[in-house]
Amino acid sequence: xxxxxxxxxxxxxxxxxxxxxxxxxxxxxxxxxxxxxxxxxxxxxxxxxxxxxxxxxxxxxxxxxxxxxxxxxxxxxxxxxxxxxxxxxxxxxxxxxxxxxxxxxxxxxxxxxxxxxxxxxxxxxxxxxxxxxxxxxxxxxxxxxxxxxxxxxxxxxxxxxxxxxxxxxxxxxxxxxxxxxxxxxxxxxxxxxxxxxxxxxxxxxxxxxxxxxxxxxxxxxxxxxxxxxxxxxxxxxxxxxxxxxxxxxxxxxxxxxxxxxxxxxxxxxxxxxxxxxxxxxxxxxxxxxxxxxxxxxxxxxxxxxxxxxxxxxxxxxxxxxxxxxxxxxxxxxxxxxxxxxxxxxxxxxxxxxxxxxxxxxxxxxxxxxxxxxxxxxxxxxxxxxxxxxxxxxxxxxxxxxxxxxxxx
Amino acid sequence: xxxxxxxxxxxxxxxxxxxxxxxxxxxxxxxxxxxxxxxxxxxxxxxxxxxxxxxxxxxxxxxxxxxxxxxxxxxxxxxxxxxxxxxxxxxxxxxxxxxxxxxxxxxxxxxxxxxxxxxxxxxxxxxxxxxxxxxxxxxxxxxxxxxxxxxxxxxxxxxxxxxxxxxxxxxxxxxxxxxxxxxxxxxxxxxxxxxxxxxxxxxxxxxxxxxxxxxxxxxxxxxxxxxxxxxxxxxxxxxxxxxxxxxxxxxxxxxxxxxxxxxxxxxxxxxxxxxxxxxxxxxxxxxxxxxxxxxxxxxxxxxxxxxxxxxxxxxxxxxxxxxxxxxxxxxxxxxxxxxxxxxxxxxxxxxxxxxxxxxxxxxxx
Numbered sequence: 170x171x172x173x174x175x176x177x178x179x180x181x182x183x184x185x186x187x188x189x190x191x192x193x194x195x196x197x198x199x200x201x202x203x204x205x206x207x208x209x210x211x212x213x214x215x216x217x218x219x220x221x222x223x224x225x226x227x228x229x230x231x232x233x234x235x236x237x238x239x240x241x242x243x244x245x246x247x248x249x250x251x252x253x254x255x256x257x258x259x260x261x262x263x264x265x266x267x268x269x270x271x272x273x274x275x276x277x278x279x280x281x282x283x284x285x286x287x288x289x290x291x292x293x294x295x296x297x298x299x300x301x302x303x304x305x306x307x308x309x310x311x312x313x314x315x316x317x318x319x320x321x322x323x324x325x326x327x328x329x330x331x332x333x334x335x336x337x338x339x340x341x342x343x344x345x346x347x348x349x350x351x352x353x354x355x356x357x358x359x360x361x362x363x364x365x366x367x368x369x370x371x372x373x374x375x376x377x378x379x380x381x382x383x384x385x386x387x388x389x390x391x392x393x394x395x396x397x398x399x400x401x402x403x404x405x406x407x408x409x410x411x412x413x414x415x416x417x418x419x420x421x422x423x424x425x426x427x428x429x430x431x432x433x434x435x436x437x438x439x440x441x442x443x444x445x446x447x448x449x450x451x452x453x454x455x456x457x458x459x460x461x462x463x464x465x466x467x468x469x470x471x472x473x474x475x476x477x478x479x480x481x482x483x484x485x486x487x488x489x490x491x492x493x494x495x496x497x498x499x500x501x502x503x504x505x506x507x508x509x510x511x512x513x514x515x516x517x518x519x520x521x522x523x524x525x526x527x528x529x530x531x532x533x534x535x536x537x538x539x540x541x542x543x544x545x546x547x548x549x550x551x552x553x554x555x556x557x558x559x560x561x562x563x564x565x566x567x568x569x570x571x572x573x574x575x576x577x
Numbered sequence: 578x579x580x581x582x583x584x585x586x587x588x589x590x591x592x593x594x595x596x597x598x599x600x601x602x603x604x605x606x607x608x609x610x611x612x613x614x615x616x617x618x619x620x621x622x623x624x625x626x627x628x629x630x631x632x633x634x635x636x637x638x639x640x641x642x643x644x645x646x647x648x649x650x651x652x653x654x655x656x657x658x659x660x661x662x663x664x665x666x667x668x669x670x671x672x673x674x675x676x677x678x679x680x681x682x683x684x685x686x687x688x689x690x691x692x693x694x695x696x697x698x699x700x701x702x703x704x705x706x707x708x709x710x711x712x713x714x715x716x717x718x719x720x721x722x723x724x725x726x727x728x729x730x731x732x733x734x735x736x737x738x739x740x741x742x743x744x745x746x747x748x749x750x751x752x753x754x755x756x757x758x759x760x761x762x763x764x765x766x767x768x769x770x771x772x773x774x775x776x777x778x779x780x781x782x783x784x785x786x787x788x789x790x791x792x793x794x795x796x797x798x799x800x801x802x803x804x805x806x807x808x809x810x811x812x813x814x815x816x817x818x819x820x821x822x823x824x825x826x827x828x829x830x831x832x833x834x835x836x837x838x839x840x841x842x843x844x845x846x847x848x849x850x851x852x853x854x855x856x857x858x859x860x861x862x863x864x865x866x867x868x869x870x871x872x873x874x875x876x877x878x879x880x881x882x883x884x885x886x887x888x889x890x891x892x893x894x895x896x897x898x899x900x901x902x903x904x905x906x907x908x909x910x911x912x913x914x915x916x917x918x919x920x921x922x923x924x925x926x927x928x929x930x931x932x933x934x935x936x937x938x939x940x941x942x
């Protein structure tokens with residue numbers, strides 16, 4: 170066993186590293202103050218264009234769609250190296266990670282020609298319009314409808330939890346086109362112009378105080394039939410290909426989230442009940458060990474997956490445990506550390522100790538992370554059903570026409 | 578990056594699982610539990626010795642195959658999953674100590690017999706009143722040991738024991754020839770694996786390495802035992818998953834209920850975390866890596882967590898039938914206790930993990 174790159178991987182890494190040294194120098198340190206949205210977008214676009222010119226966009230995409238035609242390992246190596254810098258990140262992850270692969274898999278040639286190059290260059294930003302107020306975990310329960318009118322479709326309804334909708338030019342939207350069919354069968358996917366008449370984007374303020382998501386309202390929004398992705402009624406299968414393109418998350422724990430090291434540092438300066446430093450207390454040491462086991466365990470599990478990719482194999486199913494472990498571990502660690510800090514861990518804002526403020530952010534944010542991108546419960550269902558082969562939940566509405574399904 | 582077992586090691590693991598699925602498992606374990614049953618399956622021991630399993634780690638110069646710890650890990654996992662009534666893991670643990678710290682003469686004396694299967698070896702660190710591997714009361718004086726070791730796995734069938742005793746610089750290992758030694762059988766919660774009591778009364782013993790070697794051996798032993806625990810936990814999980822697919826309640830397979838499904842998912846999650854750390858440990862042994870101590874302790878803690886959870890929830894998931902004597906659930910439930918007793922409790926190892934992290938931080942500062 171070894172933790173080294175193959176010679177080919179090492180060569181690519183060296184090239185990437187040299188390029189970043191030459192081109193990312195302004196992002197060596199984190200920004201003194203986090204960027205406001207217009208600056209973030211401007212910086213993201215400039216960085217994407219620079220990457221594009223150097224051949225570091227669409228690394229795994231086929232060359233016919235403007236990609237580099239390289240392996241997932243190349244993409245991962247680029248991501249690891251870029252992750253050492255504080256370049257603007259995130260604006261394109263959904264568009265290029267999920268939406269555009271769906272466009273080039275299911276779109277017609279004109280649509281591909283029109284949208285893919287501009288998206289890859291970063292000129293146009295994309296969002297994914299799937300979840301609805303009444304359809305989160307149960308995604309196929311969406312109600313936003315699209316009705317055919319001549320050569321166009323008319324969309325009415327509401328989407329929610331749409332990241333970057335307010336910064337997006339286009340989106341892919343899954344709609345119900347036939348409510349007389351069972352829920353999974355009456356769906357169709359479209360490309361929608363986010364600036365079209367009838368599209369309203371409203372920010373959502375989260376309990377953490379941040380605003381990462383939006384509600385999007387559709388009121389008689391018209392879409393050309395040429396902008397349909399896949400066959401009418403085939404939207405569920407198209408949506409599944411979108412979700413399959415979700416890139417392999419490499420980091421495990423979010424980059425800046427507190428971990429076991431935070432607790433080790435904190436516990437040196439806090440008193441245990443007997444007045445000695447808390448780092449010597451058995452419960453504190455047990456919590457440090459458990460946090461290490463969970464966070465480092467996920468990192469190591471991801472390295473198992475990378476090893477498979479590096480050998481050109483398909484990674485095993487073990488990767489499926491990542492988020493369900495990471496999110497809850499973050500919450501438990503933050504909660505434990507704030508407990509340990511007593512009143513100091515409760516004082517917030519400009520009066521707070523910066524390290525404790527980070528833990529507060531992690532405590533509030535982890536509650537959302539346990540839900541985003543698949544709840545703890547849905548992820549456990551997926552492990553049980555797809556990995557262990559247990560039968561699916563009973564779904565009484567599965568084969569009933571959508572408009573006749575009655576809750577049991 | 579190549580963070581995975583070699584194809585050769587996987588192949589040996591596959592071969593071992595296949596053979597033990599046929600020759601061992603809960604059926605033979607149940608027979609071994611009966612009064613008057615033999616202390617081990619001598620026929621199976623002969624067969625696996627002939628296949629070279631006990632020779633795997635022994636250097637070629639001493640009649641072995643000179644393989645890596647990857648093969649040992651695979652064998653330990655297969656043994657754990659099958660509950661095989663052979664002293665394989667005990668012998669592998671003792672072999673690791675001899676390979677790590679033995680002098681040429683000590684290796685020449687013991688390893689050829691271990692490789693051929695004629696010599697059965699075990700390790701003895703546990704003592705009455707001792708709850709962690711740092712705390713040994715058995716003393717070494719003038720080439721002899723005095724103290725009591727129990728419970729010692731497979732002692733009733735072993736020919737040689739690697740014994741932990743207090744040396745000049747703290748606990749270290751000694752070799753005790755069991756010929757003529759004062760041994761007795763000890764009843765334990767695990768009714769399948771035989772354990773014993775070794776009474777040392779100025780009993781001749783040879784030092785095996787020094788206090789540092791003892792600590793290094795603990796790391797290796799923790800990793801080998803982690804694989805035994807992983808194999809055992811995996812078998813308990815498989816039993817749960819199979820039952821959840823067939824048992825019907827309220828008109829549906831119980832595996833459709835999320836309370837059941839999520840329990841099984843949690844078994845899988847804990848097992849995969851244990852596998853990640855155990856593999857890290859194997860990689861650290863193979864590469865002489867600086868993270869061996871933390872990897873070994875993490876593997877020990879994570880594997881005990883996985884085994885306890887899988888073994889306990891396996892009974893729960895089976896309901897009343899799982900609590901009966903006739904059910905196989907008890908084998909994993911009881912073996913969980915054996916694997917904790919084999920090298921000290923979770924809490925001590927969690928603390929060792931944090932000490933290793935502190936040591937690393939000090940070194941980096």
